[in-house]
Amino acid sequence: MDGTRGHLKGDILHYTHFDLETTISKINKYSTLEAEEKYLSKTALPINFILNPVAAFIQHYFIRKGFTDGVNGLIISILHATTNLRTYMKMWELKRADRKRTREL
Numbered sequence: 001m002d003g004t005r006g007h008l009k010g011d012i013l014h015y016t017h018f019d020l021e022t023t024i025s026k027i028n029k030y031s032t033l034e035a036e037e038k039y040l041s042k043t044a045l046p047i048n049f050i051l052n053p054v055a056a057f058i059q060h061y062f063i064r065k066g067f068t069d070g071v072n073g074l075i076i077s078i079l080h081a082t083t084n085l086r087t088y089m090k091m092w093e094l095k096r097a098d099r100k101r102t103r104e105l
Contacts, residue, residue, distance in 0.1 A: 017076070027083045035090035049088040057081035 017023045038044045060066045060080045066073030 023079060027079065027086060031083055031086040032090055034087045035094060038087070039091045039094045044088065044091055049085075049092070052088065053081040053084040056084045 057077050057080065061073065061077035066077045069076070
């Protein structure tokens with residue numbers, strides 16, 4: 001690194017969620033990609049359908065201290081949990097479609 005290093009006097013705020021519509025659109029996109037990846041690698045277990053969303057909420061709200069951000073932290077934690085749930089629901093859809101295709105053959 002050229003030059004001198006210094007310290008910032010304030011916090012760096014990194015807002016990735018501009019509004020709810022954009023956030024949910026991103027969740028839908030990324031949960032589809034993750035569902036396809038997990039489905040192809042067969043890494044998901046049925047119990048994950050329940051445990052992963054709960055674990056995601058606990059991770060973000062309690063362990064990462066989302067509760068210190070008030071309502072915003074609660075909303076973000078719920079969105080993380082629903083992202084997990086949405087991923088597993090989409091995997092279930094992929095399995096159903098696969099079974100249906102297999103039966104039609």
